[in-house]
Amino acid sequence: MYTKEVWPASLEGLDFPRRHSFLDADPGSRLGEYRASLSERHGEVAVRWLDFVADIDRRGGWDDRLIDALCEPPESFVISAVIAHVLTFSAHRRQLVRQMLRLLERPVDDGDPIMWLRRLRGESDDERYEEEGS
Numbered sequence: 001m002y003t004k005e006v007w008p009a010s011l012e013g014l015d016f017p018r019r020h021s022f023l024d025a026d027p028g029s030r031l032g033e034y035r036a037s038l039s040e041r042h043g044e045v046a047v048r049w050l051d052f053v054a055d056i057d058r059r060g061g062w063d064d065r066l067i068d069a070l071c072e073p074p075e076s077f078v079i080s081a082v083i084a085h086v087l088t089f090s091a092h093r094r095q096l097v098r099q100m101l102r103l104l105e106r107p108v109d110d111g112d113p114i115m116w117l118r119r120l121r122g123e124s125d126d127e128r129y130e131e132e133g134s
Contacts, residue, residue, distance in 0.1 A: 010070045063080065064079045
């Protein structure tokens with residue numbers, strides 16, 4: 001979550017965001033508070049990312065450069081590379097968590113975002129095959 005907050009801070013010329021920790025929450029309700037905090041933080045940063053990407057797309061600014069003053073020393077990155085970096089490492093971390101859950105013998109689905117969206121929409125596998133076959 002933190003890395004998803006750092007990039008928008010850099011893009012917006014802000015300081016490093018505060019690092020949150022599971023240990024920041026009250027010990028009596030630590031897990032619930034931390035989950036709520038993650039969900040809230042994700043909601044906030046997702047809006048910032050979507051707005052940023054929409055603006056880049058609207059302007060055709062995929063080859064623009066970001067001078068990241070949060071790096072020591074500051075570094076220059078092509079915006080499209082930053083977006084590819086975030087997408088790649090988000091997917092990688094997601095798969096690592098999925099593997100950890102499997103090792104803990106927790107139920108894990110196939111991880112396919114297409115199938116997740118179809119389940120969310122209530123589409124059955126039969127509908128999928130009908131759509132693909134037509």
